Amino acid sequence: MARSFFVFFLLAAPAFSSANADMRETLLQTARDRRLWQSPYWRKLLYYEHHLFGGTRSVNTLPAFFLSPVGRANPEAEFNAEIDGLFYSGSNDNDSPECRFPERYDWLRKKLPVDSAALPLKNCTDFNEWKAGLDPQSVSLLFAAGYLNNPSTLYGHTFLRLHKRGAQGADLLDYTINYAAAAGEQTGVLFAIKGLIGAYPGQFSTIPYYIKIQQYHNLEDRDLWEFPLTLSPDETDRLLRHGWELGKVRFPYLFFTRNCAWQLLPYLEIAKPSLELADKLPAWVIPSDSAKVAAAAFPPAEPIWRPSLWKTVNWKRTQLSPEERSLVLTLARGNQQEGTEKLSLLPPPRQAAVLETTADYLSWRMYARKISKTELDGRSDPLLLLRAKLGPQNTFTGGPEKPLPITKAHESMRTGIGLATVKGAGPAYELQWRSAVQDVLDPPEGYLPDAALEMTALRMRYAPRQDRFYFKEARLVHVMSLNPWDDWVRRKSWEVNAGLEQADETGRQAGTSAIAAFNAGSGLAAETHIGARELFYALAVADTGIGPTLDKNWRIGGGLKTGVLLEAGALRALAETRYLGYALGDKTPLWCGTVTAALHLTLNNSIRLEYGWRGEEREAGIYLQHFSLPPWP
Amino acid sequence: MKKVMAAAILVAFGAVAFAEDYGSAGCGLGSLVFKQNDGTQILAATTNGTFGSQTFGITFGTSNCNSKGMIKISMARESFIEANYKDIARDAANGKGEFINNLAKLYGYNNNNTQEFASLLQKNYNAVFAANNAKTTVNEINKLVANS
Numbered sequence: 001m002a003r004s005f006f007v008f009f010l011l012a013a014p015a016f017s018s019a020n021a022d023m024r025e026t027l028l029q030t031a032r033d034r035r036l037w038q039s040p041y042w043r044k045l046l047y048y049e050h051h052l053f054g055g056t057r058s059v060n061t062l063p064a065f066f067l068s069p070v071g072r073a074n075p076e077a078e079f080n081a082e083i084d085g086l087f088y089s090g091s092n093d094n095d096s097p098e099c100r101f102p103e104r105y106d107w108l109r110k111k112l113p114v115d116s117a118a119l120p121l122k123n124c125t126d127f128n129e130w131k132a133g134l135d136p137q138s139v140s141l142l143f144a145a146g147y148l149n150n151p152s153t154l155y156g157h158t159f160l161r162l163h164k165r166g167a168q169g170a171d172l173l174d175y176t177i178n179y180a181a182a183a184g185e186q187t188g189v190l191f192a193i194k195g196l197i198g199a200y201p202g203q204f205s206t207i208p209y210y211i212k213i214q215q216y217h218n219l220e221d222r223d224l225w226e227f228p229l230t231l232s233p234d235e236t237d238r239l240l241r242h243g244w245e246l247g248k249v250r251f252p253y254l255f256f257t258r259n260c261a262w263q264l265l266p267y268l269e270i271a272k273p274s275l276e277l278a279d280k281l282p283a284w285v286i287p288s289d290s291a292k293v294a295a296a297a298f299p300p301a302e303p304i305w306r307p308s309l310w311k312t313v314n315w316k317r318t319q320l321s322p323e324e325r326s327l328v329l330t331l332a333r334g335n336q337q338e339g340t341e342k343l344s345l346l347p348p349p350r351q352a353a354v355l356e357t358t359a360d361y362l363s364w365r366m367y368a369r370k371i372s373k374t375e376l377d378g379r380s381d382p383l384l385l386l387r388a389k390l391g392p393q394n395t396f397t398g399g400p401e402k403p404l405p406i407t408k409a410h411e412s413m414r415t416g417i418g419l420a421t422v423k424g425a426g427p428a429y430e431l432q433w434r435s436a437v438q439d440v441l442d443p444p445e446g447y448l449p450d451a452a453l454e455m456t457a458l459r460m461r462y463a464p465r466q467d468r469f470y471f472k473e474a475r476l477v478h479v480m481s482l483n484p485w486d487d488w489v490r491r492k493s494w495e496v497n498a499g500l501e502q503a504d505e506t507g508r509q510a511g512t513s514a515i516a517a518f519n520a521g522s523g524l525a526a527e528t529h530i531g532a533r534e535l536f537y538a539l540a541v542a543d544t545g546i547g548p549t550l551d552k553n554w555r556i557g558g559g560l561k562t563g564v565l566l567e568a569g570a571l572r573a574l575a576e577t578r579y580l581g582y583a584l585g586d587k588t589p590l591w592c593g594t595v596t597a598a599l600h601l602t603l604n605n606s607i608r609l610e611y612g613w614r615g616e617e618r619e620a621g622i623y624l625q626h627f628s629l630p631p632w633p
Numbered sequence: 634m635k636k637v638m639a640a641a642i643l644v645a646f647g648a649v650a651f652a653e654d655y656g657s658a659g660c661g662l663g664s665l666v667f668k669q670n671d672g673t674q675i676l677a678a679t680t681n682g683t684f685g686s687q688t689f690g691i692t693f694g695t696s697n698c699n700s701k702g703m704i705k706i707s708m709a710r711e712s713f714i715e716a717n718y719k720d721i722a723r724d725a726a727n728g729k730g731e732f733i734n735n736l737a738k739l740y741g742y743n744n745n746n747t748q749e750f751a752s753l754l755q756k757n758y759n760a761v762f763a764a765n766n767a768k769t770t771v772n773e774i775n776k777l778v779a780n781s
Contacts, residue, residue: 170735
């Protein structure tokens with residue numbers, strides 16, 4: 001079918017000269033003999049994959065990416081159309097297939113005996129100008145650390161940075177290559193749904209690095225990690241040639257699978273075919289895993305860290321005396337007139353230090369939405385002027401201590417086995433699986449501190465005495481952000497939870513009271529250093545449960561959750577209690593808690609001891625946990 | 634499984650997602666639009682059309698971009714100053730900093746004489762930044778650099 005359509009197209013098209021027709025026939029024949037349209041590299045360039053229902057299909061949905069009208073599902077037709085493209089005779093070279101798809105043709109000319117006298121290279125001025133504007137000397141992979149306040153970016157983001165040749169340290173003027181979903185201004189539930197089902201198109205773009213800095217460093221207060229990728233000049237050229245092609249691409253963007261981080265991997269593989277990245281990761285991948293795998297595929301290099309805005313402000317605060325810190329607060333939040341008078345009593349270098357910290361703190365306050373731009377300008381403009389009048393001063397040297405990068409963090413997936421003993425029911429064997437990425441007891445290095453971020457955390461048990469399997473817990477989503485109270489930040493702590501749990505307070509036999517529960521809490525946390533470090537928290541919680549084991553099959557209520565996290569190096573311990581009263585449905589109150597100690601044995605192995613109570617039920621267990629890159633333990 | 638998870642996530646995050654008043658490109662979800670009432674500038678990165686002709690506009694329209702989606706050389710300074718205004722003002726007040734160093738490069742300074750540019754801005758801070766307006770700032774800096 002394709003062939004006859006193709007022949008028709010051929011007859012309908014402007015006639016080839018006989019010399020060209022011969023050349024074309026030879027090329028087509030050679031391509032057929034060499035089965036070039038089945039070449040793995042070429043298929044990668046066109047993003048062909050085995051389709052669910054048989055056959056091959058390109059992931060790209062935009063017609064302009066293909067040269068053949070049936071190119072999406074017919075690689076052979078697409079390949080033949082590419083050969084035809086060599087004979088483009090339009091007036092503007094930039095519109096020729098060769099100039100629109102430079103990498104495909106660079107590869108084609110190596111694989112086929114194209115007569116470069118009869119078919120000379122086209123003059124692709126657009127592409128060349130674009131390349132010259134970017135002119136990368138080297139390429140880095142950037143990883144923006146996760147950010148709990150924006151669900152679309154919980155697990156971080158990755159993009160590429162092109163270091164412009166001869167930039168002499170003018171970092172911010174570099175360009176980036178970024179893969180993102182074009183969701184317009186959509187927010188809310190529709191945004192979440194569309195992202196989950198792949199309704200957004202994903203596209204590549206080149207955004208100046210300084211825009212990325214404004215977004216990640218300022219607006220979202222995130223750390224940026226830069227991993228240098230060693231690419232040879234040839235590989236960099238290939239990256240650019242294919243990059244130009246990617247402008248004509250639309251992929252379905254899926255939060256969990258083909259997301260921003262994953263889509264960069266095939267691109268890197270095209271630039272450097274010796275990498276085999278995309279195979280190393282399963283379909284479901286989080287950006288930090290993509291970053292880790294990509295970084296690990298290149299020779300190890302020390303990553304560069306750009307601390308978030310808050311981390312910089314926080315560090316400057318540690319460099320000030322208590323009086324100076326108090327002065328920053330007066331200037332930023334209090335009576336500026338009074339503050340300015342007090343300021344003038346300090347020696348000029350200290351005045352400068354206070355002013356610099358105040359200006360940064362005020363900026364942070366605006367980005368954190370505590371003040372408006374008007375207030376920011378109103379307060380910081382006079383302070384900046386004061387600072388300028390002081391002239392050059394030695395204020396701060398050094399910076400915040402660099403944390404461990406994601407490449408030194410534990411792997412994202414956790415599996416576990418254990419043994420529990422349940423009062424009145426005997427032993428239970430437990431199998432655990434948690435996809436990504438951490439709870440409060442997992443070692444936080446490389447991830448977010450004082451936070452829990454878990455998608456799908458299952459605890460499955462087998463109780464031999466009752467010969468029964470059951471889910472002790474099946475959490476779908478668990479996110480917790482503990483923010484130790486800080487007068488400068490004043491951020492609440494919060495938690496969200498959705499999943500299955502055992503409502504033992506109903507008095508039934510262990511493992512027979514599964515309910516679906518959703519809860520959310522908000523409150524405060526405080527940090528102490530009695531031992532090494534302790535974090536106390538209390539949250540006001542709203543809870544709802546649904547299940548046949550509850551009277552009236554449901555309940556809704558509220559209460560209090562308290563907890564204390566102890567950190568002492570490799571040992572971490574957490575004690576949590578919950579008391580909930582229910583106003584509607586099954587009104588039996590809930591009193592439960594756990595005390596857990598976790599010992600971090602190696603980077604990817606831990607052991608936990610847990611004691612828990614819920615209603616009349618008591619249990620104790622010991623669990624061995626192992627972290628690994630998905631999908632295998 | 635995926636549907637149940639999706640539902641749970643919606644429940645969990647629907648509320649948080651509503652709270653955002655800008656569409657962040659975070660892990661790429663949403664084009665980069667910061668709404669004006671947020672106090673920050675409007676930065677719109679729209680990627681319609683092909684890579685070769687995408688538009689990338691900053692506050693004063695798409696005139697900053699060339700047909701290949703890159704900042705026009707002639708608008709490089711304006712775009713940089715507009716997008717990074719507060720950071721540049723802060724660095725200028727301090728007489729040093731990454732944003733000043735980068736801006737200096739756009740004005741043709743090199744690593745040896747960047748400090749001159751920084752001092753120039755610090756000494757004339759009021760004239761350059763008092764109006765809190767990118768266009769004024771650009772004009773003032775142009776004047777200073779021309780006369781230096």
